[in-house]
Amino acid sequence: YHWALHPWAIYAVVALALALFSYNKGLPLTIRSAFYPILGDRVWGWTGHIIDTLAVFATLFGLATSLGLGAQQANAGLNYVYGIPEGVTTQVILIIGITAIALISVLRGLDGGVKVLSEINMVIALALLLFVVFAAGAASIMTEFFKGIGAYFKEVIPLSNPVGREDTGYMQGWTAFYWAWWISWSPFVGMFIARVSRGRTVREFITCVLIIPSLVCVFWMAVFGGAAINDIIANPETSAVKAQVIDSYNPPLSLFAMLESLPLAAITSTIGIVLVIVFFVTSSDSGSLVIDTITAGGKVDAPV
Known part of the structure; x- marks a missing residue:
């Protein structure tokens, strides 16, 4: 429910506003430009500076949240597969390592570092996805996919309505958390989408940003x-999933406990750990480039 239309709708709003005012109106590719119809020329003064500063901090906080969750998941995988101690010390070391790799990558530039890691990330993710599809049974997976789509459209409106809800724990602990997380990511993801959307019609934009990613998320x-x-x-x-994830309530172990039920568990779990790390490296790289663009006043080729 939380990973389909809702986040991509938030990203689409920001990305479409940025793309429209940057490519159609000739304004800088920065968050303040989206407020030009409301604030007019004041976006070029301290009001605009505040908007861009808030966007930078939102991006930083969103990435920090992701990095923390990623470190927990990678640490859980390392502990599960290799017995490496699970705790704050290991997670801090992971964060330092991920940050160092991200720094090297972003210093190598868009083509030399970020693009290469992103392509590696996609290949690893696709390979792991296809492995699970065939190892777990393609027929049952496709059944779950279509059942998931049906359940999503059945529940999306009731779960989106905060009025009269009895499941306040779920709503506050999950929905509100993800809602805030998606919003914090929206300047970063929205600007990134806007940069690659030049020349697209609004219809093409909505299809590519809202519908296709949502279907990919549901399938994943x-x-x-x-x-x-x-x-x-x-x-x-x-079942390791039941014993170590549900009964013990250890969500970071979900991926690795699930992979244990499939062949080549040690190999695929290691691939999963690498995937988690590379994913957050590429996220950090993309966030750094977006922050660079915002703080440079919308210059897409700003120096690092």
């Missing part, structure tokens, strides 16, 4: 979530 959840659920149903007594 159906594959990994479906494999985990099928394991619990098939092996309720021996």
